[in-house]
Amino acid sequence: MLISNSEKGDKVFENLELKKEIELTEWGKKIENIKKKKLKNKDETFKIIKTMAEGFDNLQETFSHCIGCHNCGTVCPICYCRQCYFDSSVSKPNADFIMMRAKERGGLSLPLDRLMFHIGRMSHMSLSCVSCGLCTDACPVNIPVAKIFSYVASQTQATFDYKSGENAGDPLPMKDYRLDEIGELGKLVKKAEISESHNE
Amino acid sequence: MNKLLTINNNRTDAVKSYLKFLLENDKISGVFSLRTHKGAADYSLLTEVSQLDEINPFYPVMPVNGGQLLSRFTKLDKPIAVIIRPCEFRAFIELVKREQGSLDNFLLITYSCGGVFPIKENALGNVEKVLPKYWDSVQKGEIFAGVRPTCKVCEHIMPLDSDIYIPVIGKEDKQCKMYLNSEKAVEFSEGFDGKLTDETFDSKSIEPLINRRKSEKEKFFAEIKSNTKDLDDMIEIFGKCVGCHGCSRVCPICYCTLCDFESFNYDYNVAILEKEVAQKGALRLPPDTLFFHLGRLSHMSFSCVGCGQCTDVCPADIPVASIFKKIGEETAGMFDFVPGRSVEEQIPVMIYKEEEFPELGE
Numbered sequence: 430m431l432i433s434n435s436e437k438g439d440k441v442f443e444n445l446e447l448k449k450e451i452e453l454t455e456w457g458k459k460i461e462n463i464k465k466k467k468l469k470n471k472d473e474t475f476k477i478i479k480t481m482a483e484g485f486d487n488l489q490e491t492f493s494h495c496i497g498c499h500n501c502g503t504v505c506p507i508c509y510c511r512q513c514y515f516d517s518s519v520s521k522p523n524a525d526f527i528m529m530r531a532k533e534r535g536g537l538s539l540p541l542d543r544l545m546f547h548i549g550r551m552s553h554m555s556l557s558c559v560s561c562g563l564c565t566d567a568c569p570v571n572i573p574v575a576k577i578f579s580y581v582a583s584q585t586q587a588t589f590d591y592k593s594g595e596n597a598g599d600p601l602p603m604k605d606y607r608l609d610e611i612g613e614l615g616k617l618v619k620k621a622e623i624s625e626s627h628n629e
Numbered sequence: 630m631n632k633l634l635t636i637n638n639n640r641t642d643a644v645k646s647y648l649k650f651l652l653e654n655d656k657i658s659g660v661f662s663l664r665t666h667k668g669a670a671d672y673s674l675l676t677e678v679s680q681l682d683e684i685n686p687f688y689p690v691m692p693v694n695g696g697q698l699l700s701r702f703t704k705l706d707k708p709i710a711v712i713i714r715p716c717e718f719r720a721f722i723e724l725v726k727r728e729q730g731s732l733d734n735f736l737l738i739t740y741s742c743g744g745v746f747p748i749k750e751n752a753l754g755n756v757e758k759v760l761p762k763y764w765d766s767v768q769k770g771e772i773f774a775g776v777r778p779t780c781k782v783c784e785h786i787m788p789l790d791s792d793i794y795i796p797v798i799g800k801e802d803k804q805c806k807m808y809l810n811s812e813k814a815v816e817f818s819e820g821f822d823g824k825l826t827d828e829t830f831d832s833k834s835i836e837p838l839i840n841r842r843k844s845e846k847e848k849f850f851a852e853i854k855s856n857t858k859d860l861d862d863m864i865e866i867f868g869k870c871v872g873c874h875g876c877s878r879v880c881p882i883c884y885c886t887l888c889d890f891e892s893f894n895y896d897y898n899v900a901i902l903e904k905e906v907a908q909k910g911a912l913r914l915p916p917d918t919l920f921f922h923l924g925r926l927s928h929m930s931f932s933c934v935g936c937g938q939c940t941d942v943c944p945a946d947i948p949v950a951s952i953f954k955k956i957g958e959e960t961a962g963m964f965d966f967v968p969g970r971s972v973e974e975q976i977p978v979m980i981y982k983e984e985e986f987p988e989l990g991e
Contacts, residue, residue, distance in 0.1 A: 493669035494752040496692045498942050500875040518886075523703040524734070527674065531659055535677025538664075539698050567873055569942040570752035 430456065478573070478580040491577065492547055494570040497540040501547075501564035501574045507554040515546045547574075551581050556602055557593045558582035632809040633828040634818055640795065643805030644712060644738075645681055650821050651710050652678050657736060657817075658707040661699070662686045668754055672698055674709065686712040687797065689763060689776070690756060691745045694936050696720030697881035700730035710817075712738040714745070715786050716936040719969020720881035722790065723932040726976055729884050736817055738807075740795035741787070741835050743767035744780030748941045770799040770838040772845060777937035779950045782846035784839050785934075787832060790971055792817075799834030853948075853955045866952070867922050869945040872915040876922075876939035876949045882929040890921045922949075926956055931977055932968040933957030 433442045433449055442449050481491045499516065502508045514520065520542065531537035560579035568574050586592060588611065589602035636643035651657045659676040662684040670690045675681055695717035702709070713721075718739045724730045743763065746756045759775060766773040772781050786798065792814040793807050800806075808830055809815050818825070856862055874891065877883040889895070895917060897905075906912045935954035943949050961968060964977035 490667070493667065493671075494692075494748075496748060496879070496942075498875050498879050500873055500878075500942060500944065503873045503875065503878075504871065504944075521701060524701075524705045525703075527702065528658060528676070528705070531674045531676045536664075536673050536675040536680040536683070539661075539672045539674060540693060540701075567871070567875065567944040569875070569944070570748055572752075 474576060475580050475583070478576050481573075482577045482580055488548075489544055492544050492572060495543045495547070495572060496570060497543045497546065498569060499546065500567040500569065502550055504563040504567045505550075505554065506559070506561065506563070507557045508550065515542065515549060551578060555582040555585045556589070556591060558586075559594050631828060631830055632815050632818075633826050634807040634809055634821070635824040635826070636805045636807070637803075638805060639802045640797065640805045641685065641687060643807075644686055644795070645684060647807070647818075647821060647823075648684070648710055648712075649678055649681055651736070651817060652676075652681070654820065655707075657710045658705065659709045660684065661695070661709050661711040661713075661735075663688050663690070663692075663712075668751070668757060670751060684712075687740070689743065689745045689760075690748060690751045691717070691936065691938065692748060694720050694879070694881040694938050696722075696724060696730075696934075697879075697884075699735065700724040700881075700884065702730070702734050704731065705734045708734055708736050710736045710738065712740075714742045715739050715789060716742070716783065716934040716969075717881070718789060718791055719785060719934040720932075720936060722969040722972050723882055723934065723976070724884060725972055726979075727884065732972065736793070736813060737791040738793040738795065739789065739791040741798040742780075742783075743798060744773060744776030744783070745937070746775055747777055747937075750775065764802070767798055768801060770834065770841070772838070772841055777940070777950070778849070778948065779935040779937040779940070779954050782842050782849045782954075783935060784842050784846070785967070785969070786839070787835065789969065794830070796830075796834060798838050849951070850955050850958075853951055857952060857955075863919055863923075866947060867919045869947055870918045870922070871945055872918055872921070873944060874921070875942040875944065877925055879938040879942050880925075880929065881934070881936065881938070882932045883925065890917065890924060926953065930957035930960050931964075931966065933961075934968050 430451070431442075431447065432451070432453070433439050439449060441447075481487055499513070502513055502515075522541070527537065527541070530541075555578060558578050558581075560575060560582065562575040564578065565573055565575040582593070589605075591599065591602050634647075636647065638646065648660050648662075652660060659674050660681060661672065661674050663670055663686050664673045664675075664683045665685040665688050666683065670685070670688055670692050672693060672695060673684075675684070691714065695711070695713035697720065699711065699713075699721050718737060721730055721737075725732055743766070750756055755775075763773050763775070790810070792811040793809055795805060795807050807818075808828075809818060856866065874888065877888060897916065902912060902916075905916070930953060933953050933956075935950060935957070937950040939953065940948055940950035957968070961977070966974065966977050
């Protein structure tokens with residue numbers, strides 16, 4: 430079955446003498462069924478992933494096997510940067526700096542900033558994450574990267590009422606300036622500031 | 630004649646007590662060692678004596694090639710004590726030759742290694758379960774079935790140029806012997822509570838395993854040879870490659886800040902791609918899949934230490950390390966060169982000889 434979805438498609442149909450109007454009700458029902466099953470599966474998966482991805486300790490444990498190969502970033506279609514910050518010279522400090530950081534806590538895990546890399550990547554690309562799953566495939570230590578990113582993406586995208594890849598005309602939330610946006614965050618910050626000053 | 634320091638304790642505790650001594654007495658600025666926590670293994674730099682309890686230097690997993698991490702250290706005022714495997718040590722030596730690291734920064738400790746498990750096995754929690762069996766086979770000098778393919782055929786586990794060498798293979802874990810191979814090691818050990826004697830290294834306990842690995846290697850290389858006869862074979866093997874370049878990123882020898890294959894040189898414009906398509910009728914994307922591996926082989930195979938990291942990270946299950954180790958040994962063998970054997974031994978591509986391979990000219 431072929432469905433034309435654009436003028437370009439219509440033209441191809443015309444040239445090939447294909448019938449454009451076709452009965453889609455039956456097919457649509459089947460798709461809805463599959464969708465339902467997938468959504469149920471997604472809800473169940475997200476329940477498990479929530480416990481793995483929320484809270485610093487959980488996140489740290491989830492990524493504890495990460496070796497810092499950055500395969501997930503390399504294969505990610507959204508991670509298009511020619512030079513990732515985490516591969517740049519800024520992320521390769523000199524020995525004095527490494528020693529300083531080790532001395533602050535008595536010990537330092539190497540390579541540096543392995544969890545930070547994932548948090549950085551989340552903040553940079555989760556709005557556009559399409560949950561393709563390549564990152565999980567490329568992970569040498571079986572971290573369910575794609576599920577975690579998909580879960581985080583579902584929340585960041587919902588915050589801006591945005592769906593990645595749905596419409597080329599939709600502006601990326603990061604590029605879209607609005608005067609009044611997520612006002613409740615400001616209130617939270619103020620609340621935290623007030624309680625902090627009380628504690629003092 | 631070496632100096633031999635004998636500590637009457639199991640290896641891990643003996644090494645801990647030695648490193649604690651060095652750190653407490655301000656002889657070193659920190660300790661670089663493998664550490665395990667809830668089944669995950671990582672390398673760490675420890676500066677606090679209390680944190681040394683967490684180290685697990687002999688744990689048979691290599692999350693990152695330690696040599697690669699050591700090369701990140703620019704000049705240090707006071708050295709760090711480092712305990713790494715022979716192939717990590719050898720990788721570091723190759724990097725030092727390439728001016729990517731300094732021996733002055735470290736007190737280097739190595740040991741005869743029984744091989745490491747693929748990192749995925751550890752992530753799945755399978756390593757802890759077989760550890761007793763693994764250590765039993767190491768004590769018997771056998772090849773353990775679960776270790777990396779390149780570990781099974783590795784013969785470079787004898788004392789090298791490291792400051793300190795600990796024999797592990799063929800030994801019971803009741804006593805720790807540390808061969809002090811350098812003046813630095815003897816000087817650092819002064820004042821440590823342990824028996825110091827003059828003794829030449831005895832390779833008897835390690836030789837049976839080396840011989841087993843050598844004969845295993847013959848079979849292993851013969852099999853790779855029959856699979857990599859010509860270009861068609863190579864295309865078939867590397868045809869599965871997704872072009873993620875993960876193999877080069879974890880390779881301790883691939884130290885370039887910008888790999889040529891990731892540079893603008895290989896960012897083809899549409900005109901070039903169209904020309905290629907016109908020539909061949911079809912073009913695989915991303916292009917240069919096999920070319921990348923051939924390029925890497927020609928650049929680093931001399932110095933390949935066969936650590937196996939590249940195979941572990943390959944998402945397409947290509948036996949990268951096995952192929953690279955075999956080709957590497959062949960190229961290095963042509964120049965009678967062993968990567969990481971000695972820091973004095975120059976890399977063949979860096980030596981100019983007026984007459985070399987005259988048969989190639991003909």
